[in-house]
Structures are given as C-alpha cells and as structure tokens.
Amino acid sequence: MTQTKSLSSETNAEAAYLCLQGVSKVYATHDGPVRALEQVSVGARRGEFLSVLGPSGCGKSTLLMIAAGLLRPSSGAVSIDGAVVTRPRTDIGIVFQSPVLLEWRTALGNVMLQAEAKKLERTAAKRRARDLLGAVGLSGFEDKYPHELSGGMRQRVSLCRALIHDPNQLLMDEPFGALDALTRDQLVLDLQQIWNKRRMTVLFVTHSVPEAVFLSDRIMVMTPRPGRLDRMIDIELPRPRTLAMRETPEFAAYIREILDLFLARGVLREH
Amino acid sequence: MAEAERSLPRSPAVAVAESEASAERSRARRAWRARIRNVLYPVGVVLGVLVIWEAGTRLLEVPAFLLPPPSAVAVSFIANAPLLLFHGWITTAEILLGFALSIVVGIPLALAIFLWPTFSRSVLPLLVSSQAMPKVAVAPLFLVWFGFGLLPKVLIAFLIAFFPVVISTAVGLASIEPEKIYLARSMGFGATATFFKFRLPNALPSIFGGLKISITLAVVGAVVGEFVGGDAGLGYLLMVANGSMDTRLLFAGIVALTVLGVVLFLLVELAERLAIPRHIIAGDRGVHETA
Numbered sequence: 350m351t352q353t354k355s356l357s358s359e360t361n362a363e364a365a366y367l368c369l370q371g372v373s374k375v376y377a378t379h380d381g382p383v384r385a386l387e388q389v390s391v392g393a394r395r396g397e398f399l400s401v402l403g404p405s406g407c408g409k410s411t412l413l414m415i416a417a418g419l420l421r422p423s424s425g426a427v428s429i430d431g432a433v434v435t436r437p438r439t440d441i442g443i444v445f446q447s448p449v450l451l452e453w454r455t456a457l458g459n460v461m462l463q464a465e466a467k468k469l470e471r472t473a474a475k476r477r478a479r480d481l482l483g484a485v486g487l488s489g490f491e492d493k494y495p496h497e498l499s500g501g502m503r504q505r506v507s508l509c510r511a512l513i514h515d516p517n518q519l520l521m522d523e524p525f526g527a528l529d530a531l532t533r534d535q536l537v538l539d540l541q542q543i544w545n546k547r548r549m550t551v552l553f554v555t556h557s558v559p560e561a562v563f564l565s566d567r568i569m570v571m572t573p574r575p576g577r578l579d580r581m582i583d584i585e586l587p588r589p590r591t592l593a594m595r596e597t598p599e600f601a602a603y604i605r606e607i608l609d610l611f612l613a614r615g616v617l618r619e620h
Numbered sequence: 621m622a623e624a625e626r627s628l629p630r631s632p633a634v635a636v637a638e639s640e641a642s643a644e645r646s647r648a649r650r651a652w653r654a655r656i657r658n659v660l661y662p663v664g665v666v667l668g669v670l671v672i673w674e675a676g677t678r679l680l681e682v683p684a685f686l687l688p689p690p691s692a693v694a695v696s697f698i699a700n701a702p703l704l705l706f707h708g709w710i711t712t713a714e715i716l717l718g719f720a721l722s723i724v725v726g727i728p729l730a731l732a733i734f735l736w737p738t739f740s741r742s743v744l745p746l747l748v749s750s751q752a753m754p755k756v757a758v759a760p761l762f763l764v765w766f767g768f769g770l771l772p773k774v775l776i777a778f779l780i781a782f783f784p785v786v787i788s789t790a791v792g793l794a795s796i797e798p799e800k801i802y803l804a805r806s807m808g809f810g811a812t813a814t815f816f817k818f819r820l821p822n823a824l825p826s827i828f829g830g831l832k833i834s835i836t837l838a839v840v841g842a843v844v845g846e847f848v849g850g851d852a853g854l855g856y857l858l859m860v861a862n863g864s865m866d867t868r869l870l871f872a873g874i875v876a877l878t879v880l881g882v883v884l885f886l887l888v889e890l891a892e893r894l895a896i897p898r899h900i901i902a903g904d905r906g907v908h909e910t911a
Contacts, residue, residue: 439808
C-alpha cells in the first residue's frame with residue numbers, strides 16, 4: 350500500500366485512475382530476449398481520453414494488454430485506484446484491431462455475449478444492446494451474422510460489445526487501423542460522441558497522428574523499440590471537436606510537434 | 621418504335637426501378653438454371669455411362685459372369701431385394717455402432733490431448749503409429765479374439781474410423797484466434813464457459829469435417845470385417861456372390877453398399893447443417909459458390 354502511494358505521487362496525477370509504474374516487458378524469442386517496453390510510467394486520470402501513439406513495434410499493444418491485466422509486466426506494476434492489478438480486469442471494455450466477433454452469433458448475439466458474461470438482466474441488456482447498435486448506425490442489422498457485415502460495421506459491433514456493461518474504462522488497440530479512410534473518420538466521430546456522453550476513461554492505442562490529436566485529452570508518444578515514454582502532450586482543443594477543426598493552425602501545430610518528434614527519433618525521414 | 625414512344629414519358633426513377641426488377645428477375649432465372657444444371661449434368665453423365673455399358677456388353681457379348689449389363693444388375697437387385705435389405709441392415713448396424721464408438725472414444729481422447737500436454741506428448745505418437753499400421757491386417761486377430769459376431773466388425777470399423785475424429789477435434793479446439801481467448805478472459809468468463817461459448821463452437825466445423833471422413837471409413841471397416849470372417853452383412857453377401865460366380869448379385873451388393881454409404885454421409889451432413897449455421901460450415905461456401 351505504501352509502495353503504491355509513493356509511486357503514484359511520482360507519476361503525478363491528482364486522482365490517477367489507471368497507474369502504470371516502471372512497467373517493462375521482455376519477450377523471450379528464438380533470437381534472444383526482446384525488450385518491448387522499458388520503464389513506462391504513466392497515470393491516466395478518471396474520465397480522461399489518453400492515446401498511446403508510436404511507430405509499429407514500439408510495444409503499444411503490449412502496453413494495452415498489460416493495462417487490461419491480460420499480460421503480466423516483466424517488472425513494474427499496474428494499479429487501478431491504488432489496487433494492484435494481478436488478474437484480467439473485467440470492469441473494462443476492450444476493442445482489438447480486428448473485430449473478434451463470434452461467426453456463429455448475430456450482431457446482437459455478439460453484443461449480448463458481454464451481458465451474458467456479466468450476468469446482466471436479459472431484457473434490459475437486450476434493449477441497451479439495440480440502443481447501442483442504433484447509436485452507431487446499425488439499426489436493422491441486429492440479426493445479421495458477421496460475414497454479412499462490412500469491416501466498419503463489424504468494428505462497430507465490437508465497440509457496442511465493449512460498451513454494453515457501461516465499463517469504467519475502454520481499452521482500444523488500433524481499433525480503426527484496418528478500415529478505409531472515410532469509415533475511419535465516421536467511427537472516430539462516433540467514438541467521440543459516445544465518449545462525450547459517458548466520459549469513461551479511455552486508453553486508445555493508435556499509430557495515426559491526426560486520429561490521436563482529434564480524440565485525445567493527452568497523447569503519450571512512444572519511442573521506437575524498446576518502447577519508452579517519449580513525450581506527454583496535452584491537447585487543448587475545445588470539445589466537441591469537428592472535422593473542420595482539423596484544418597485549424599492549432600490542430601496543425603500539434604501534428605507538427607509530433608511529427609518533429611518522430612523525425613528527431615528517426616521514426617520518419619525527410620530524405 | 622412503339623417501344624421507344626412508350627418509354628419516353630417515364631420518369632428516371634421508374635426506369636431505375638424497372639431495371640432493378642429485371643436484374644432481379646434475370647438473377648433468379650440464372651440461379652434456377654444453375655440449380656437444374658447441377659442435377660441434370662451428373663444424372664446425364666451417369667445415364668450416359670449406363671447406356672454405353674449396356675450397349676457395350678450386349679454388342680461385344682461380354683459373358684455375364686465377367687461384366688453383367690446394368691439391366692441384369694437391376695433385375696438381380698430387385699429380385700434379391702429382401703436379401704440385400706436383410707444383410708444391409710446388419711452392415712448398417714455395424715457401421716453405426718463403429719461410428720458411434722469413434723465419437724464416444726475419439727472426442728474425449730481429443731479433449732484429453734488438447735487439455736493435457738503430457739498426455740498428448742505420450743499418447744499422440746502411439747496414436748499416429750497405430751494409423752500407419754494396416755488395420756486390415758488386424759482383422760483376423762479380432763476374429764480370433766472376438767469370434768464371428770457383430771463385435772469384431774464394429775471394432776474394425778471403429779479402429780479405421782476414429783482417427784479422423786480425434787485429429788479434427790484436437791485441431792479444431794486448438795485453432796482459435798488468441799484474441800478470442802483474451803476477449804473471453806477480459807469479459808470474465810471462466811474456463812468452462814470459455815470452452816462452451818468460444819472453443820467448442822469454434823471447433824465444430826472442423827469436428828464435423830472429421831465426422832464426415834469417419835463415416836465413410838466406418839463403411840470400409842465394417843465390410844472388411846465381414847470379408848475376413850462373417851456370416852451376415854453386405855460384405856459377406858459379396859463374398860458369397862463371388863464364390864458362386866453370381867456377378868449380377870455382386871454388382872447389386874456393391875450398388876447397395878454405395879447407396880448405404882452415401883445415405884449415411886448425407887445424414888452426417890444433415891446433422892452438421894442442424895448444428896451450425898450454414899455460412900461457417902467448412903468448405904461449404906467454396907463448394908456451392910463455384911456452382
């Protein structure tokens with residue numbers, strides 16, 4: 350207890366909700382151990398939209414899996430409200446890069462899976478599932494199977510499944526990475542809308558700079574492997590953010606700052 | 621001319637709706653024709669072969685004990701119908717018992733292999749080498765051990781048929797995206813629920829793939845058992861017909877066995893259709909969309 354206290358004061362955070370302290374992860378591979386994460390310390394405030402931005406292979410996904418309690422850090426600790434996480438967290442909603450839908454269940458059935466896991470009252474959960482699907486534009490598709498839905502629709506179903514139990518935290522691992530640009534824009538807007546209403550804590554892993562700037566309160570930029578926290582950037586754009594805002598000088602300045610950082614680290618190269 | 625005049629005053633929206641309707645009509649027509657072709661073509665080929673066979677045996681005066689014409693086989697089939705039915709029933713019982721035993725033993729075995737790595741490591745090599753051994757060679761041994769009754773045939777059918785069930789079940793259980801398991805754990809499902817809600821449904825297409833191979837092998841097993849030492853069953857009937865040079869009855873018996881095999885296979889396929897939604901049946905889409 351004393352240990353977590355002293356550590357959380359280190360990472361600042363008035364009322365840090367999710368706290369990562371000196372988290373490292375080493376994978377054993379055939380070519381020897383690989384350091385995926387090195388000494389990452391970060392605190393996410395309650396209700397904060399925090400993005401993790403970095404090049405491929407910088408351990409972003411590993412970070413998210415550790416935050417979800419699905420992977421154990423090699424060293425360091427994760428805590429929620431001061432309590433150390435030792436098992437998979439079930440109070441969260443999680444969205445992967447692929448939709449991970451069960452092919453033998455309909456859209457509604459897939460969303461209801463979460464309700465079954467949480468033993469929510471069935472009729473109320475069903476109503477809520479339909480509402481959620483409707484909110485992301487999937488009314489009328491409740492009884493379709495995943496193979497009858499487009500990639501964007503499947504990812505929306507996956508988002509609804511992560512939200513039906515009204516989780517405290519939403520963990521998203523490059524959720525829009527496999528989608529086309531237009532669908533991606535729409536889903537980013539949908540996500541903002543959902544977050545504006547509920548203000549759950551979000552940990553959003555992405556490699557898209559504009560997406561991170563558009564959605565986030567704060568962005569933690571990671572270094573290339575081994576992933577370390579490079580810079581924490583506060584995004585102080587007014588909410589709700591609009592597509593037009595992407596053309597403003599403020600928006601461009603944030604993008605510039607991050608790109609400059611990537612140039613300096615050799616992630617990007619301007620020949 | 622009249623056609624052109626009539627289409628002039630129509631609004632574009634009506635025109636679009638009309639072309640939509642005609643596109644739908646022609647699609648339905650194409651689908652219908654494809655369905656008819658799917659039945660017509662194979663039936664045509666079979667009829668063609670039968671006609672050539674019939675004409676060939678008659679024109680070349682092939683002796684009936686070498687190759688009877690199809691008409692003679694048909695006559696023999698009808699004349700011996702009660703006999704074929706009696707022996708067919710016995711063979712069916714052997715096949716079904718052997719197949720059931722394959723499921724009852726094969727699936728738990730696959731489960732153990734999947735759940736218990738030590739078991740897998742120690743038993744799987746044994747299992748694989750048991751498949752390399754020609755099972756027909758064991759048949760006489762079974763005869764010595766278990767006599768001439770139903771049991772040795774059932775056991776041979778089982779021995780030949782259970783392996784695909786084990787392998788396809790074990791493979792099906794193991795082949796699941798890791799994200800699905802992560803998802804189950806983050807949702808808070810326990811091990812049992814994860815198995816029944818994620819792993820087992822995920823494995824069903826593969827399991828049924830194994831069952832379909834298994835049922836055809838069970839037919840082979842039962843007939844081999846009857847060949848080696850039987851006093852009843854279609855395999856026994858074939859041996860008797862062969863011994864008395866009744867080639868017509870031999871052919872009738874082969875036809876009966878083929879029909880039996882196809883019917884049993886279709887029954888397993890029906891069970892598959894009932895157990896899992898059509899779109900995730902392994903290979904189903906590939907087969908039917910090429911049509």
